[in-house]
Amino acid sequence: MRPAHVAGVRTLSPHFRLVELEGEALENVAWTAGDKIQVAMGSGLSARTYTPMSWDAGNGRTRLLAFAHGDGPGSRWASGLRAGNACQFFGPRRSFDLADLGAPIVLFGDETSFGLAAALRDSLQAGGTLHVFEATDVAESRLVLDSIGLGQARLIARSADDTHLATAESELLRLAANGAQFVLTGKAPSIQRVGRTLKAAGVASSRIRAKAYWAPGKTGLD
Known part of the structure; x- marks a missing residue:
């Protein structure tokens, strides 16, 4: 696991939150669309997988869209996030290869x-x-x-x-x-x-x- 912190959280609707993570561990990282990260849910051993919307390797930032539904660890984590919160993550890692896709x-x-x-x-x-x-x-x-x-x-x-x-x-x-x-x-x-x-x-x-x-x-x- 690598450390990061929550740089910002924006509530888009009752169930969706736009989350920006920041930290040195996010810098100089190779990422392509479709790659995933796994974020630890609090102090426990469970983690949830997210597909970043974007990744700024120069400034060490990534954006996630968290969908809070039900009462599982992922929903509780997303609903309780505040700017400044610390978190731990794995990744990014390949989820599936979309690099050679062509239109349409x-x-x-x-x-x-x-x-x-x-x-x-x-x-x-x-x-x-x-x-x-x-x-x-x-x-x-x-x-x-x-x-x-x-x-x-x-x-x-x-x-x-x-x-x-x-x-x-x-x-x-x-x-x-x-x-x-x-x-x-x-x-x-x-x-x-x-x-x-x-x-x-x-x-x-x-x-x-x-x-x-x-x-x-x-x-x-x-």
């Missing part, structure tokens, strides 16, 4: 994918990325996306039986016909279903990158 790129995900979306927007020279997100609270997610410059994203309201994924699949299949490459992130069952649909439609595996950030009933997905 479609990012599918959910609230846990917003940070990656911001990182890709700022780092890829691919003529832009299209975003399709499933979200529990569309109004709140729209507010947050507008705040971080992703206001053009397509938001689809979650349904309890996942029937909303048919809408997402239709949108992705339409974009697949234009030769899009796909980055699938967020909820594991959603990624699995969407990935199967794309492959069944003839989208080559080489055009699909996937990384689950969480799964129902499980904690600490890396």
